[in-house]
Amino acid sequence: NAGVTQTPKFQVLKTGQSMTLQCAQDMNHNSMYWYRQDPGMGLRLIYYSASEGTTDKGEVPNGYNVSRLNKREFSLRLESAAPSQTSVYFCASRGQIYTGELFFGEGSRLTVL
């Protein structure tokens, strides 16, 4: 059972380039999330999807877009990367949106030069 799988694990971009982080879960969870983790700060929610077909902004959505492709997959897109988006990104899933524990992927480390 793979759980939550993220790709790529590492990426270096130049300012202004675009890229998409992919996430897939095999636990049949309804809710999926994208977080970023920066030194000295707690995990901050970028976007979430309560269920297939819905997406909502989290705490820090500016500069990002998301797509809930189907129940399994939730992607995060940076249209024009900025150095402030250098971070570690985590995808997570949960059975229901406001209850139960989150299951996290292993993270995607992004550096924007």
Place this chain on the structure above:
Amino acid sequence: EDQVTQSPEALRLQEGESSSLNCSYTVSGLRGLFWYRQDPGKGPEFLFTLYSAGEEKEKERLKATLTKKESFLHITAPKPEDSATYLCAVQSGATNKLIFGTGTLLAVQP
């Protein structure tokens, strides 16, 4: 305002030296308090959920407790493999937000 504060930021223990990590919270209507363990270069791994004051959960050398204002993660006779960052998060029943603390970095030396 919903808030989570973890202390200390970092803790160094000798193997076998028991201690506690603290998670203080202010939240509108606690729906759940979660503890996670995060190893370097990995995603957080779920440990415990606590729902109401007085509740306790145990797993191996770890025991989590909850009051109306804080939670403690007690580590009994730690081993080097317990070294990790421990994260606390609270789910607000009023705002539905899940707020994470910044974590406690635990190092257990042999």
